[in-house]
Amino acid sequence: MKNRIQQKLSEDGKILSIYFTAGYPNINDTVPILRSLEENGVDMVEIGLPFSDPLADGPVIQASSTTALKNGMTTAKLFDQLKEVRKTVSIPLVLMGYFNPVLQYGVEAFCKQCEAIGIDGLILPDLPLAEYNLHYRPVFECHGLTNIFLITPQTSEERIREIDKASRAFIYMVSSASTTGKTSGFGTEHSDYFKRVSAMNLENPQVVGFGIKDRETYNTATQFTKGAIIGSAFIKMLNESGIKGIPNFVRSIRPV
Amino acid sequence: MSYHVNEQGYYGDFGGAYIPEMLYPNVEELRQNYLKITSEESFRKEFDDLLRDYVGRPTPLYFANRLSEKYKTRIYLKREDLCHTGAHKVNNTIGQILLAKRLGKNRIIAETGAGQHGVATATVCALMGIECVVYMGEIDIERQAPNVARMKMLGATVVPATSGSKTLKDATNEAIRDWINNPTNTHYIIGSVVGPHPYPDMVARFQSVISREIKWQLKQVECREEPDYIVACVGGGSNAAGAYYHYLDQPEVNIIAVEAAGKGIDTGESAATSVLGKTGIIHGSKTLLMQTPDGQITEPYSISAGLDYPGVGPMHAHLYASGRGEFMSITDKQAMEAGLELSKLEGIIPAIETSHALAIFSQRKFNPADVIVVNLSGRGDKDLNTYINYFDL
Ligand SMILES: Cc1ncc(COP(=O)(O)O)c(C=O)c1O
Numbered sequence: 001m002k003n004r005i006q007q008k009l010s011e012d013g014k015i016l017s018i019y020f021t022a023g024y025p026n027i028n029d030t031v032p033i034l035r036s037l038e039e040n041g042v043d044m045v046e047i048g049l050p051f052s053d054p055l056a057d058g059p060v061i062q063a064s065s066t067t068a069l070k071n072g073m074t075t076a077k078l079f080d081q082l083k084e085v086r087k088t089v090s091i092p093l094v095l096m097g098y099f100n101p102v103l104q105y106g107v108e109a110f111c112k113q114c115e116a117i118g119i120d121g122l123i124l125p126d127l128p129l130a131e132y133n134l135h136y137r138p139v140f141e142c143h144g145l146t147n148i149f150l151i152t153p154q155t156s157e158e159r160i161r162e163i164d165k166a167s168r169a170f171i172y173m174v175s176s177a178s179t180t181g182k183t184s185g186f187g188t189e190h191s192d193y194f195k196r197v198s199a200m201n202l203e204n205p206q207v208v209g210f211g212i213k214d215r216e217t218y219n220t221a222t223q224f225t226k227g228a229i230i231g232s233a234f235i236k237m238l239n240e241s242g243i244k245g246i247p248n249f250v251r252s253i254r255p256v
Numbered sequence: 257m258s259y260h261v262n263e264q265g266y267y268g269d270f271g272g273a274y275i276p277e278m279l280y281p282n283v284e285e286l287r288q289n290y291l292k293i294t295s296e297e298s299f300r301k302e303f304d305d306l307l308r309d310y311v312g313r314p315t316p317l318y319f320a321n322r323l324s325e326k327y328k329t330r331i332y333l334k335r336e337d338l339c340h341t342g343a344h345k346v347n348n349t350i351g352q353i354l355l356a357k358r359l360g361k362n363r364i365i366a367e368t369g370a371g372q373h374g375v376a377t378a379t380v381c382a383l384m385g386i387e388c389v390v391y392m393g394e395i396d397i398e399r400q401a402p403n404v405a406r407m408k409m410l411g412a413t414v415v416p417a418t419s420g421s422k423t424l425k426d427a428t429n430e431a432i433r434d435w436i437n438n439p440t441n442t443h444y445i446i447g448s449v450v451g452p453h454p455y456p457d458m459v460a461r462f463q464s465v466i467s468r469e470i471k472w473q474l475k476q477v478e479c480r481e482e483p484d485y486i487v488a489c490v491g492g493g494s495n496a497a498g499a500y501y502h503y504l505d506q507p508e509v510n511i512i513a514v515e516a517a518g519k520g521i522d523t524g525e526s527a528a529t530s531v532l533g534k535t536g537i538i539h540g541s542k543t544l545l546m547q548t549p550d551g552q553i554t555e556p557y558s559i560s561a562g563l564d565y566p567g568v569g570p571m572h573a574h575l576y577a578s579g580r581g582e583f584m585s586i587t588d589k590q591a592m593e594a595g596l597e598l599s600k601l602e603g604i605i606p607a608i609e610t611s612h613a614l615a616i617f618s619q620r621k622f623n624p625a626d627v628i629v630v631n632l633s634g635r636g637d638k639d640l641n642t643y644i645n646y647f648d649l
């Protein structure tokens with residue numbers, strides 16, 4: 001059976017996915033943001049579980065995590081907020097976070113809660129492929145979850161194939177060697193990389209993340225791939241306009 | 257039981273490489289090459305020559321007469337404070353710069369707490385003519401000002417880390433982020449036995465020169481290579497790893513690891529990881545770390561910048577969990593008094609980190625015949641301001 005991510009990816013058209021940090025800007029914004037994103041045509045969402053030490057993140061997502069934690073966001077709190085989310089939201093939902101909070105919650109208990117809520121996948125950047133294969137794959141898969149792995153321009157072809165084999169939904173293509181939120185835009189080296197990976201004819205579609213901030217970067221990223229994920233630029237918009245800014249933001253990326 | 261790293265990069269249940277994919281090529285390059293390169297004849301020779309001619313090794317093993325008399329036992333001090341740059345940190349930076357050169361890297365980054373590792377890194381970069389960027393918490397920049405000035409004079413760029421508690425943990429985060437953004441030309445010289453495999457093992461090997469020397473030095477004065485106790489302070493744990501290294505598999509040598517209790521274990525202002533920590537993941541390693549029940553890393557506290565870290569290296573987590581090491585925690589106050597005492601009794605002003613190791617003598621009994629080696633990890637020049645303010649000198 002296909003889960004919601006696989007279903008969505010099998011449809012025609014490009015994917016627009018949005019990342020936001022749970023508990024930011026306000027503790028109870030999680031579900032309202034999700035609803036608004038769905039209403040405005042976003043295809044998939046990554047809900048960020050805030051962490052005190054987000055190593056792969058630039059200043060914008062770091063600051064949103066710090067605020068979310070100050071607001072009182074915890075793993076248990078997020079699960080509680082999402083308890084009934086599937087009554088109103090039907091697009092694929094991915095939880096994205098660092099591995100330590102998952103480890104402390106208990107990997108099995110965490111996966112169980114995700115399944116009960118209707119979470120479709122996890123992105124845990126600091127849970128490496130080797131550890132996942134060795135210790136965690138069965139637990140994830142028993143609860144209908146798929147772990148989504150990252151690749152970067154430095155990832156060797158051999159390793160990309162290995163990651164493709166371990167993936168069940170999509171491959172998260174990090175656009176360039178950087179933390180999140182770099183705003184320098186994309187040039188030919190980026191397109192070449194997207195093209196190169198696309199030409200590998202992988203089992204799993206690729207979705208690009210990191211550094212996508214506007215229509216231009218979205219279009220470049222999706223020219224050779226299935227979709228793109230916007231994080232820091234969305235959070236910046238939330239800082240300025242709040243939830244009511246979502247319709248305009250989504251339209252500015254992908255006109256209806 | 258083995259206390260050394262296994263094939264998978266683990267010490268017992270601790271270690272591994274929990275890193276985002278962005279760091280995988282760099283860490284994998286190191287993992288595949290560090291043993292090969294460091295066992296090459298030309299590497300060994302260059303490393304040994306520099307340790308001798310540049311660092312000033314071997315460092316003395318000094319019998320502390322008046323300190324021994326006071327505590328009625330036999331105390332030796334391994335004088336890492338006499339290393340060039342004033343602490344053990346340089347043993348590691350010499351090793352890593354030679355490795356970085358052989359890997360073709362032309363830019364070095366480092367984190368630093370007390371500034372000793374930053375100075376040791378800036379020093380070897382000056383020596384080799386390589387660009388150097390050091391991340392340092394804003395609070396540490398204030399409390400270790402002399403070392404900031406030294407790094408600048410040596411040509412390094414010092415970048416303040418302004419997130420979190422603005423100390424060593426945050427400087428390490430920033431260094432890791434820099435490495436993610438500069439994956440091909442940059443080598444990250446980690447300053448302790450922390451981080452993803454192979455760093456803990458690599459740094460421990462470079463620091464193991466400490467216990468290699470203690471063995472032959474002790475043999476000359478005590479007719480045996482093994483002390484009854486080997487004592488070191490533990491921030492991340494590199495001076496301790498070096499002092500324990502060649503004794504790990506000799507159970508007759510008791511290992512004492514000294515952590516910073518800060519204002520006291522129960523005050524919420526502490527860095528005593530073995531007491532307050534639980535297994536988790538910090539800076540790419542599964543180890544003991546101070547965290548909330550929700551898995552958020554806690555801001556530590558210690559008067560000593562070099563011990564102000566919420567984790568310990570995975571080797572030490574294993575020494576603790578397996579019972580091989582005895583872990584003690586020493587408060588700011590006990591450490592400061594021990595630092596003053598060593599200055600008055602032996603004419604040696606220790607780094608505040610090291611003062612923690614020296615403070616165990618007022619907290620714990622030893623037998624008169626016991627031979628105890630304390631690793632005197634660094635000198636106190638950088639801490640004069642803190643000592644002066646603390647004691648109103
Ligand atoms: C003199 C001295 N001792 C000890 C430490 C703590 O580090 P480690 O536990 O890695 O030896 C430091 C760190 O800055 C230091 O400068």
